[in-house]
Amino acid sequence: MTTREKILANVRKSQPPLVTAPDIFLWENRQQAEASTVLETFKTVAGNVGSKVISVESIADIKNHLNILPGTRILTSVPELFDVADDVAPYQNANPHQLENVELAILQAEFGVAENSALWVTEKQMGTRVLPFICQHLALVVNAGDIVADMHAAYQRTQGSDHSFATFIAGPSKTADIEQSLVLGAHGPRSLNIFVLTT
Template identity: 30%
Template sequence: MYKEDLLKKLRKNTTLQFDMPKTTVKGITYPDVVKQYINMCETVGCKVIEAKKNDDLNAIIRKAYPNAKVFASNVKGIKADRNPDTVGSAQELNGTDVGIIEGDVAVAENGCVWIPQTMKEKAICFISEELVILVHRDKIVNNMHEAYERITMPEYGYGCFISGPSKTADIEQALVMGAQAARGVTIILIG
């Protein structure tokens, strides 16, 4: 009750309201966004593979993960053992060695990628031991300001930025990889 009473008094005594000022924010820009993106990806712990537009992505992925047994993806043209659109529940993706997803906007400033939920079960993004993110070179932007201008919310109403493999140092101040999501992330730059 106290909170509501306080808010009521504040509303009653507010006589003037001001709109937020329009400010133009110019974020950092780079002479070569692709080079900067690659550098930042490596800084945050990603492996980066550069592919040409017509390269066989399945062969590139299998070469990068020769010992993987279970691949999961719903990306058109990618061969996978599990499809996050057709599994009965997210638990069926448990045990996925390599999840392959497609990024929508990549950011040179910090090496992150906007991953819209384009699959029924988004668990593939977090439950896979290794994550491969396909990124088209023409979708790399300089900074987060530019990224937010390009983001559209997908049909499922969820998306997230991923930047490198999951890591934490909360446990005895020792760096642990894969504590909350993938142990490793590989970015395949296409085009």
């Protein structure tokens, strides 16, 4: 027996015992049981990772929370906010260099996940896939009813969807690699505001 065969034989002997896959219905039941606390969990986790969660009753209310300085470049894919920002449509598939001076991007998220405060954003909602990563500040809009309990429910929600690009976004960009000191806005948006539509 060669050394390679001995190693593989030892690996086969040391395999852990097989176990049955977890019952996915347990996760569905847990999500239903925790429906009343999902939003509060989402807000708490989002705050812990550096996001700011703002509850609003309508998209029009978002305008009251925007501090817009003259000359600030704002892009959005939310039609109700076109009057305070440039329409994102002209920037479909834009060269990233055309977006380097975007101060604020406001995008609609398809849904959120309470356990990690991640928000699912597709390329259709981004306008161009670089936008949520190249802007200085990012704001995402999500309906309270579209926040699920955990990633199991999130993957079920995305099942069957077909996008050329989509991503989960959780919090502003951050790193703690240097001296274990947390730095927000390390390689992307310096802040993330999440507007939760409660109605």
